[in-house]
Amino acid sequence: MEFVGSHILSVDQFDRKGIEHIFAIADSMQPYADRIRITRILQGAILSNMFFEPSTRTRVSFGCAFNLLGGEVRETSEIKASSLTKGESLYDSARVLSGYSDIIVMRHPESGSVAEFASASRVPVINAGDGPNEHPSQALLDLYTIKKELNEKSRSVDGLRIAMVGDLKYGRAVHSLLKLLGLFKDITIHLVSPPDLKTPDDIVQQLKQLGHAVHATDSMEEGIHHVDIVYTTRTQEERFPSQTEADRYKGLFRLNQAIYTEFCEPNTVIMHPLPRDSRSQAQELDDDLNTNPNLAIFRQTDNGVLIRMALFSLVLDITDQIHSHASPVTWFTARRTPNY
Amino acid sequence: MEFVGSHILSVDQFDRKGIEHIFAIADSMQPYADRIRITRILQGAILSNMFFEPSTRTRVSFGCAFNLLGGEVRETSEIKASSLTKGESLYDSARVLSGYSDIIVMRHPESGSVAEFASASRVPVINAGDGPNEHPSQALLDLYTIKKELNEKSRSVDGLRIAMVGDLKYGRAVHSLLKLLGLFKDITIHLVSPPDLKTPDDIVQQLKQLGHAVHATDSMEEGIHHVDIVYTTRTQEERFPSQTEADRYKGLFRLNQAIYTEFCEPNTVIMHPLPRDSRSQAQELDDDLNTNPNLAIFRQTDNGVLIRMALFSLVLDITDQIHSHASPVTWFTARRTPNY
Amino acid sequence: MEFVGSHILSVDQFDRKGIEHIFAIADSMQPYADRIRITRILQGAILSNMFFEPSTRTRVSFGCAFNLLGGEVRETSEIKASSLTKGESLYDSARVLSGYSDIIVMRHPESGSVAEFASASRVPVINAGDGPNEHPSQALLDLYTIKKELNEKSRSVDGLRIAMVGDLKYGRAVHSLLKLLGLFKDITIHLVSPPDLKTPDDIVQQLKQLGHAVHATDSMEEGIHHVDIVYTTRTQEERFPSQTEADRYKGLFRLNQAIYTEFCEPNTVIMHPLPRDSRSQAQELDDDLNTNPNLAIFRQTDNGVLIRMALFSLVLDITDQIHSHASPVTWFTARRTPNY
Structure with missing residues (x-):
């Protein structure tokens, strides 16, 4: 499967080869998640992390994954805070928000909503959960x-x-x-x-x-x-x-x-x-x-950061460039202590 | 009109020459909004993006505009989450928050509130909507x-x-x-x-x-x-x-x-x-x-990012420096695809 | 007292020598808070700024302090937005969130909650207020x-x-x-x-x-x-x-x-x-x-930024490195005007 510029909406998109490719990229993210190195490859890129349903864990996981690649994160975390409550369609929201950022992560309580949003978005969209439906x-x-x-x-x-x-x-x-x-x-x-x-x-x-x-x-x-x-x-x-x-x-x-x-x-x-x-x-x-x-x-939630870094890297086509923008971490990191 | 260090509170502040200057700067922001180049000129600067009334679109637009100039964004997006509900005056909020950041964007449901806040702020304030009054x-x-x-x-x-x-x-x-x-x-x-x-x-x-x-x-x-x-x-x-x-x-x-x-x-x-x-x-x-x-x-909302980048640049006096802190974008960007 | 990698939970942790050390580091942060210089020492580091009780001032103060050191901030600002409401224990929250970030700041309405959270966290935790108990x-x-x-x-x-x-x-x-x-x-x-x-x-x-x-x-x-x-x-x-x-x-x-x-x-x-x-x-x-x-x-709230920068610097062991990652500020800053 082709990842560059694609929406990630459903597990039905993946074949075995694609999955193994994602996992290989996820493996290569380990030194960054472990704070052995940092990379700035996405410096200047913006993720719109749109959560129209509460989920601290998933929201922070996606946000950290993007930060670890060097990008910035803009967020929304409540449906009440959204113009969706003023009768705005998913089409309009998608057209507007995709004009701001490089990639969008979206969670929404309604089944099918993220795919509908993605069909109007001008930038790639990753489904972070659309109700009972999908959370790839x-x-x-x-x-x-x-x-x-x-x-x-x-x-x-x-x-x-x-x-x-x-x-x-x-x-x-x-x-x-x-x-x-x-x-x-x-x-x-x-x-x-x-x-x-x-x-x-x-x-x-x-x-x-x-x-x-x-x-x-x-x-x-x-x-x-x-x-x-x-x-x-x-x-x-x-x-x-x-x-x-x-x-x-x-x-x-x-x-x-x-x-x-x-x-x-x-x-x-x-x-x-x-x-x-x-x-x-x-x-x-x-x-x-x-x-x-x-x-x-x-270990599952730790792995979630690696998987999300891999998805961002594949969709934004930076897998070959990450390591050339890397430098060592110089602050204290608990990840290198025995009790981590 | 003089922009450097000024509050942007009302359309009454602008004359034709000032508007044309803003628009010329907005034009020069296009390569950054289009992800042809990034700039890091505001690296280390902080925007306080204070929304005491929900508005996903405007809040994210201002936040992205500041990120695209290289700055960081701290936010609030609900009046309930604020000490304003504990009886704190706009004066106190302004004195405190202006000690944290380089510039403040504020939305508030009450007419005149942002101007009152600005009069006590130690850093420039941009009005992002004060109820029925202004949203310059x-x-x-x-x-x-x-x-x-x-x-x-x-x-x-x-x-x-x-x-x-x-x-x-x-x-x-x-x-x-x-x-x-x-x-x-x-x-x-x-x-x-x-x-x-x-x-x-x-x-x-x-x-x-x-x-x-x-x-x-x-x-x-x-x-x-x-x-x-x-x-x-x-x-x-x-x-x-x-x-x-x-x-x-x-x-x-x-x-x-x-x-x-x-x-x-x-x-x-x-x-x-x-x-x-x-x-x-x-x-x-x-x-x-x-x-x-x-x-x-x-196209209006896309232009909003350019206008807000221009306002930040003028108020923070960086219009001459932006392009010397620029570098090319190396990730996939939908903005260069035909369907964007 | 030893700061590197430690939780900051209570004033009972501090002796006079430790306090004077914090204050000396806080003094050295003044040029960064004054926007005379910026530092990028924590570039690539992530703060999880977890506020399970509203507090705009304290939340933004911690966030700005981390940004001023060059780090990124991921946030939560409401208990409703949290899986804590789905019956998740503080233990689980701590295990999960500490897998994402380098350091956690936490406010929570219940006395003792932050210490309980810290005991399960794999990264240092700073108590930003646990109900009537502590806010060091x-x-x-x-x-x-x-x-x-x-x-x-x-x-x-x-x-x-x-x-x-x-x-x-x-x-x-x-x-x-x-x-x-x-x-x-x-x-x-x-x-x-x-x-x-x-x-x-x-x-x-x-x-x-x-x-x-x-x-x-x-x-x-x-x-x-x-x-x-x-x-x-x-x-x-x-x-x-x-x-x-x-x-x-x-x-x-x-x-x-x-x-x-x-x-x-x-x-x-x-x-x-x-x-x-x-x-x-x-x-x-x-x-x-x-x-x-x-x-x-x-002046108290202004000093709060310096103190929080000092705590981050001490816990993350970067006090010796800050100034070698510094560069001058080139944007307009109200902090150098007479009325600031």
Whole structure:
């Protein structure tokens, strides 16, 4: 696929070769994210970081990625602060904002909104989440994390065994990751969810047609038994058809250290798209896993910066120039201390 | 007029020579806005971009203009986020904030607030809109757009024929633009509005005293017949004295392609201060004009960046230095592609 | 004390030698804050300026301080815009955000929250206010202002006579400043407050044990009689046990020019942590003091930038490198005009 000047809107845009190219560029960003070197290649370039729905993590991640390449960031972080509330169309917003900046990152609560915006934009647009629909950089950082975690064990994504746990019906992160995994070979997927929150059938059928092994279950213990990765998600009570149904599954999809020790193979990697709900009534990843070295959830967000730097670099066609605009970091950086 | 170190608060500050100077500097900013070159002349300078009323477009436009000159931007975008809500006076806010930055851009819902703030500020202040009162950079970008559109046809602002359409009673953009037009020669102005939303009489009288031709009408078809520019504005229903009155004029001031074709001279330029209300019940510029090459509304917002760069450059006295701090752009820029 | 890589969470961290080191570095920042020179030493570094409670002044002050050192700033300014509202723990927020930036400044409404966040952060954290608890850079800028104001009179902090006026029970600024003053010698402190809003006893006892003279009174006139500094604070009516009590003290702790002239020694310096409540019903510093040259409240906020630059420089270990990355300022700067 061609990246230069392209919009990044959906995981459907990517083929395996394109993904591997993104990952190779992401790897080359590590010295900048680690503050071993800085680069000023995008000095003078402007990102419009348009968040019409709150998301501190994703917004700051994109902003930092652009800053780390030397560019400037202009932002909006609330729909109320926008002329969209005065009846302005996405078409008009796109025509106007694309006159200001070199590239636009956009999050918006409505499905399809970012693609509509992109079709009117005069500069490349990266979808940072359009409601329940797509959030391609999240899927890429998830897959990139899987690749890196497996590489540590001298494995590759081909042959991966993964369990997806929780709300598999509504979670866009799960759907997008499953689509990307479909591009690889011999994936074994355990879909662990309450019956009412099962993975949509078209996604399952597509994976099977591509020759992957897909197993659905409502038993977490069974699903996480023989896998390399457990990918858990939030399960919101209001997604269930009734409170009775919600109560029935309460706590059954919550992973903690005891369950991990009893049911998982040693060194099974734990992932989550975040934010993790740490309130006592939540049903996902227990805090007692925080000291488990296989908890990869913060390596995921670290990898997000690398993936976003890679996307900016590819779309703005600077991958060959980054390193010639580099210089060493001279300030204290915690990243070189043992406890980082 | 003297720009260096001055506040930019009102269109009343400008004479024709000053305006032409601003426009000449704005012209020289084009290579930077087009990403042919970057300049770092304001590296180390800080703009405080203080928006105590939401306006994504204007806020981002000012911020990008400052970034394009190499400066940094600190922002506020909501009155709730401000100590103004804790009873702090504009005097105190101005004394404090002017200790942080090199220049301040301020929007505030109350008429006169920005001038009051500026009188206590220790650094130059640019008014980005103080309620119904003034928004001088909008008036300048409107006039600059008129100049450029006419120059394309080997014409100048002198001798312009323009129709202003919609709510001419409350629209500050219209009032300010009319004041600036008054500084030029032989302007013919058609004021098209419902009787209850007519242009204030003092503005009309001033234009007549300056020798311009002013015609008022409530018929859009009549007003837009023989003009170079149609400048339309939002007409908010709540501005009418009664719903009966609002209903009576519903749709009568809405320009669309059919009306344009039937009543306007060929190549009549269409302008609007934006945001345009694209909801079906709105009464201004129809979306079917989007493919009309004479729709200049996005050239207006593009020009806004040039005007704001010019104002920053003049106030901070860097117009002679910009080009010696320039270097070529090496990243992909959509601005050099045919579809931009 | 060791600054490099440390969190700055509480005034309890500082000893006198450490404070004097911070102040010496702050002094050396003056040419940059005055726009005589710029430095680019932190070019490529990123501050995450996380304000989970509104505070335009403090947020912009920290942001400008980082920009003046050449770094970039990513921000959040509202708790609603945060995944904290989705049940994310401070632990998770800290792990994630510290993967993005080089240093974090954080304000949060809950006491102890910033320390909890810092304990999970992988990069240094500066507390910019955790509810009623701590705001160490405010205490430092207050003390730094006292030092500079006294130095103007060839005096030092040792031997200082100061009156603290207003709500001394809840004001964190007062408590922190008193703790820092305790590190110096022969301080005479007049604590002026309504009986229900007295300074907590442990703070008073500690000062006495350190050999300082502490006098408590509910008469402002008596307290401000023989001092070098009057430090006033907001007194919020809702802090009183009853409206009767609030009414009883209404206006009794409001300093104005007449009271100043009658009761204060010549050139007594007036300070306030800001924001000052300028509404007519407020009970603190009258606007008629604005032309009094001894009103130091805006010198305090100016000094805040120097203190924050010093803290960033010390924590990021760049104090020796700043000046070798410096160059002259070439734009107009109001800071060199007589009226600044």
